[in-house]
Structure formats: C-alpha cells, structure tokens
Amino acid sequence: MQRCLNIVTALLLLGQTIADRPYDEHRERYSSSTVGLLKLLELEMQFIENLKSYTDLLSAKANTLQDFIDSVDRGTEKSLTEREKYVSNPLNAFGLMRRTHQDWPKWHNYINNTVGRGKVQSLDDILAKAPDSQDMKEALVGMQRIERTYGLQAYDLAKGRLQDRQYDTQLSIRDCLALGQHKFQEGDYLRASLWYRMALKHEPEPNAEIFNEILGDPLKDLKRNYAKATIINGLMAGNRSANIQEVLDITEEAMLKSSPAELDALITELLNQSDDEMAREMSASEPSPTPYEIGCRGLYPKRTNLVCRYNSSTTPFLRLAPLKMEEVNHDPYIVMYHEVLFDGEIEELKKQSKNMINGFPEPQQENKIRQVIARHAWWWEQTPTRARIYQRITDITGFRLFAEEELNVANYGLGTVFGPHYDYTPENYETGWFLGGPLVTIILYAGDVAQGGATIFPLINITVFPRKGSALFWFNLFDDGEPDPRSLHSSCPVIVGDRWILSKWIHMVPQMFIMPCIPRKLLSQKE
Known part of the structure; x- marks a missing residue:
C-alpha cells in the first residue's frame, strides 16, 4: 500500500514539475512568418497524402470484404422452404460447415487486423508537429491586429x-x-x-x-x-x-x-x-483610430516639396550608375532608394531561412511567454552577393562598412509586427561604447507586399509602404551622437503579401572621419 502511495506521489510531483517548466520559446511558431506558414502548409499536404493512402487501404479492405459477402450471400433463399432445400444438398451442407469452421476465424482476424498501421504511425508523427495552443493564440491575435489596425x-x-x-x-x-x-x-x-x-x-x-x-x-x-x-x-x-x-x-x-x-x-x-x-x-x-492605425492605413497628411531624382554624388561609382532616390522627409532626413536589390540576390537572401529563429521584442523574463514578432537570422557568411549588397549600402549612405559586420534577415507572418521602438535604447544609451550608437538604419525590402506591411514613423506622421527591391534609409542620431527621438518607428501588419526585410545598422564610431564636423543639430539651431 505504501509503495502505491509513493508511486502516486512521485507521479503528482512529476506532473507539477512538468507544469512548472517554462514554455520552450524555441518551439515551432508557424504563425510568426510566411516561412513557418509554408512549413505548416507542407505539413498539411503530408497529412492529406497519408490520409489518401490510408483511405485507399481501407477501400481495398472494404472491397475485399464485399467480395466475400457477395460470394456467400444467401439472399436468394428467403423462405424456409428454400433454405431447407439448400442445406439438404450435401454439397451445400459441407460447404457451409467448412466455411463457418475454417473461414470465419480467418475473416475475423482479417477484420481485426489494423489496416495501414504504418500510415497511422505517420499521422501520429505529423500530429505531433501541429501548432500548439500558444501558436494558435498568436494566430488569433494576428487576425485581431489586422482587423483593428485597418478597420x-x-x-x-x-x-x-x-x-x-x-x-x-x-x-x-x-x-x-x-x-x-x-x-x-x-x-x-x-x-x-x-x-x-x-x-x-x-x-x-x-x-x-x-x-x-x-x-x-x-x-x-x-x-x-x-x-x-x-x-x-x-x-x-x-x-x-x-x-x-x-x-x-x-x-x-x-x-x-x-x-x-x-x-x-x-x-x-x-x-x-x-x-x-x-x-x-x-x-x-x-x-x-489611433495615430498608429492612421499611419498604417496611409492616412497621414501628404508631404509636399519632395522630389525623386538620380543620386550620382554619394560615391564616385554613382557617377557611372546613379541610383533612383525618392525623398520621403527632409527633417529628419528619410529617403527611399529604388531598384537596389535584385531577384537573384533576394533568392540568396531567402536561403538564410534555414537558420531563422524566433524573434522577440523584449528580453526574456521568468514565467512569461513572449510574443514572436517575426523569424530572423544573422547573415554572417561572406559571399559575393553579400559583398555586393554591402557595397550598395555604402553607395546609398556614403558610410563605410566592414565585412565582419552583421546583416539581419527577417520574415513576418500572420499579423505579426514590430511595435513602436527606437534602434537605440534611450534608457541605457551611452555614446562611449565600442561602435557608438546606431547612427543610421537601412531596410531593404525583399518581398512582395500587396496590402499593408508599411513602416511608419508615428511622431512625424510618415508612412512608407514596402516595395520589393527598394531600400529605406534614415538617421537615428544627430551628428553629435545624441539620440533623435523622431526616429521612433514601427512595422504594420501585412494584410496580403510576404514581408521580407534585410536590415543594417551603421554605427557611429567607424564613421567619425566621414561625417561632417558640425553637428546637424547645431546647424538647425543656428538657422
């Protein structure tokens, strides 16, 4: 009796231990990106293919049983006289005895034998990979976000x-x-x-x-x-x-x-x-609607005195191959470059998806399940494509980059967003750390987004809708290294489309001999 109580107590403690374990944030979150949703679609296709194979086996078994039924069905001997006549024939009587003695047990075993055992096991394996309750919750939140954001x-x-x-x-x-x-x-x-x-x-x-x-x-x-x-x-x-x-x-x-x-x-x-x-x-x-929702809907007041032109002055190379530049805002300076990322480069960029992990907007806290904002990966491998992209970023910004610096690849999913944030950290900002603050952010859009998915700057009423192959460029700091709070930005949920972005943060210290000597903030004060 005491042994049974010990076993029950151990099981209860084990259950409590399992329940107290923190949620594994490395688990698959299909809803967080189109990469994940493609995996889920492929999983459903596997599920259906296994079901088809299983139903084929069931159908074959049903056909076999029907053939047996047809071979022995005594539906023609309905009356008592007809049945008596049937069993009075020794050939029929012997056949009846043999079938019921020898064949029935075998047919019974055939019926009890599980059809498609391997297919059932495959379905079990697929089911184990299905979205969990947290993933389903995030899908519901994503749909709610799309519904509310766009009215x-x-x-x-x-x-x-x-x-x-x-x-x-x-x-x-x-x-x-x-x-x-x-x-x-x-x-x-x-x-x-x-x-x-x-x-x-x-x-x-x-x-x-x-x-x-x-x-x-x-x-x-x-x-x-x-x-x-x-x-x-x-x-x-x-x-x-x-x-x-x-x-x-x-x-x-x-x-x-x-x-x-x-x-x-x-x-x-x-x-x-x-x-x-x-x-x-x-x-x-x-x-x-909130200012965020107004921005995501593209309803901020339209800017004037903005132009589109060819930029041929940032680097000497642009004199030979100028870039298409669209002014988005003058102060703070925000511009969009077009046709700077090409299909072949995008395909190589998307190959980074095999290394993608869940991305979170905040540090991990004990016993708190964080919401995933996207999947992302750091692109460290130095390839000719990556080198060309680095050179193009230099042509766009005029700033120097080192081959060892990181690029971040991100892919968004069902209603996922990166809420309003700075690319610097206001509370912990220090101008003296190794590379300095992120002076510049550049986002290269690598996916087709038919509806939604804008990048907005809510404090200055700027909305920029993604365009495949284009790059968005802005400053996070003034030229004296102080943070510019107007750089607060956010992504909007995608309604329809595949939002892939390539992000690069250019830090301040390596640019000290390239930047103008007079801080931009002081120039604006003099004016």
Whole structure:
C-alpha cells in the first residue's frame, strides 16, 4: 500500500514539475512568418497524402470484404422452404460447415487486423508537429491586429473581402466561431458579436452532420453567445464607466430569466438587419483610430516639396550608375532608394531561412511567454552577393562598412509586427561604447507586399509602404551622437503579401572621419 502511495506521489510531483517548466520559446511558431506558414502548409499536404493512402487501404479492405459477402450471400433463399432445400444438398451442407469452421476465424482476424498501421504511425508523427495552443493564440491575435489596425469588418473578412479587394477564399463557420470566441474572451464584445453573427449566417457546409459528429457542432450555444455578446456590448456602450463584472452579471441574469422563445425573437430581429446596417450601428461605439492605425492605413497628411531624382554624388561609382532616390522627409532626413536589390540576390537572401529563429521584442523574463514578432537570422557568411549588397549600402549612405559586420534577415507572418521602438535604447544609451550608437538604419525590402506591411514613423506622421527591391534609409542620431527621438518607428501588419526585410545598422564610431564636423543639430539651431 505504501509503495502505491509513493508511486502516486512521485507521479503528482512529476506532473507539477512538468507544469512548472517554462514554455520552450524555441518551439515551432508557424504563425510568426510566411516561412513557418509554408512549413505548416507542407505539413498539411503530408497529412492529406497519408490520409489518401490510408483511405485507399481501407477501400481495398472494404472491397475485399464485399467480395466475400457477395460470394456467400444467401439472399436468394428467403423462405424456409428454400433454405431447407439448400442445406439438404450435401454439397451445400459441407460447404457451409467448412466455411463457418475454417473461414470465419480467418475473416475475423482479417477484420481485426489494423489496416495501414504504418500510415497511422505517420499521422501520429505529423500530429505531433501541429501548432500548439500558444501558436494558435498568436494566430488569433494576428487576425485581431489586422482587423483593428485597418478597420476591417467581420462581414467583409468572412466573405474574402480585404479592404477594396475581393479574394476567392472565405472563412469557414468554425473559423468565424473561433474568432468570435477569442474576441469574447478578450472583452471585445462588439467584434465578438459580429463574428458570432457571421457564423450564424454561414451557409451549411457539405457533410455537416458527419463532420459535426467528429469535430463538434459549431451551432451549439452559438445563438446564446451571440445574444450575450450583443447585450453586453449594448450595456457597455450605454454606460462606458460601467463595471464589466456587473454588466456580465446583469446580462447572465437577464438571459436566465428570458425564455428560449424570447431569445429566438431577439436573435431573429438582429439577423434581419443588413450587415451594413448592423456594422454602422455597432461601430458607433468604437473608439477613433489611433495615430498608429492612421499611419498604417496611409492616412497621414501628404508631404509636399519632395522630389525623386538620380543620386550620382554619394560615391564616385554613382557617377557611372546613379541610383533612383525618392525623398520621403527632409527633417529628419528619410529617403527611399529604388531598384537596389535584385531577384537573384533576394533568392540568396531567402536561403538564410534555414537558420531563422524566433524573434522577440523584449528580453526574456521568468514565467512569461513572449510574443514572436517575426523569424530572423544573422547573415554572417561572406559571399559575393553579400559583398555586393554591402557595397550598395555604402553607395546609398556614403558610410563605410566592414565585412565582419552583421546583416539581419527577417520574415513576418500572420499579423505579426514590430511595435513602436527606437534602434537605440534611450534608457541605457551611452555614446562611449565600442561602435557608438546606431547612427543610421537601412531596410531593404525583399518581398512582395500587396496590402499593408508599411513602416511608419508615428511622431512625424510618415508612412512608407514596402516595395520589393527598394531600400529605406534614415538617421537615428544627430551628428553629435545624441539620440533623435523622431526616429521612433514601427512595422504594420501585412494584410496580403510576404514581408521580407534585410536590415543594417551603421554605427557611429567607424564613421567619425566621414561625417561632417558640425553637428546637424547645431546647424538647425543656428538657422
């Protein structure tokens, strides 16, 4: 007895130890990048191919059993007289005895023998690589970020409309339900209500009854949840200072007192409203877009007195092959260079994806799961392509680079962003450290981004949309080495596209004999 108690105690302690272990941040996060999502797509293709092979084996087994059934089916001897006549023939009687004695056990073994055991094991192996709950949570957060940042409506997203473009894909009823449940848990009852509404209005899916037995019925409790989210949102909109717990209690009490017929009547009334009417009515309570959201939507005021020209003066080489330069802002100085990264170079750059790891916006903290902002890798290998890119960065900036300096390759995924940040650290900034602060940042865009994915500077109202092959260049420091707070910048979530970037930070100390002697900040003060 004591031995059993010791085993139980050990198992409980083991379970507690496993539960207390920190989350492994090196685990696969498919949603963090298109590189990861491609892996997940390939994994699903493997899953389907194994299922096809498995169903082929099942089908072959079913056909074999059907052949056996056809060979012995006594459906023609239906009456007692016919059956008596059959068994009174010694040939039939002996065949019946032999089959039932010798063949039945073998057919029973055949039925019990697991078909496609190897395929089942392969499916187990694939399932072990499926996204975990944290990855799924980040995918939900990514979708929420896209929806909020760009002011997209649930009824558009559900039907495949992204901004002003219609795509030939739609969300399933379970997709809509998952988004609604996530928003309800996050306390966003307005959007939860709209997503529940889209799930309720979804057309029945093919083979719904069979799939529901396996996957669960998505309509179970859906009407009740829709009514609950709508009521909570209405109460909160009517009294913004209301205590959320009190509102939840009032809503729960009201729903308990309501009859099923009353709830059905409320839901029917809500569903009879058009999607546009419902969205207008409910979005009246939404807050105004933030400066970040305005920037990501490309709604900052347009700049004037900006020109596009060929730059032929930064280095002597540019006299032979000037670069296309577009002014983005004069003070602080921000420019965009076009056609500076070519397809062959981009292909080599993307080969760094095999070394990519999860990228985080903050240092690791105990017992805290950090959100991944992208996948990234440091490109250290010195190749002719890397050397050409370094030379091109020198042609763009006029600053010297060393072959040993790093390049950072990053790839973004489903709604992932790098929030507002400086490329220097204001709290810990020191001008005397080895290379000095990051004087300049240059970002080379290496992917096609059809919608979204801009780089914004929220303090100076600048939005720059990525263009494959172009490079964005700005200063983080004044010429005297002091930080320029206007360099605060952020990425916006990609709506549609593949955001690959190559980043280079050019530090101050190696440029001391190249930079102008008079600090730019002092020049602006003199003016």
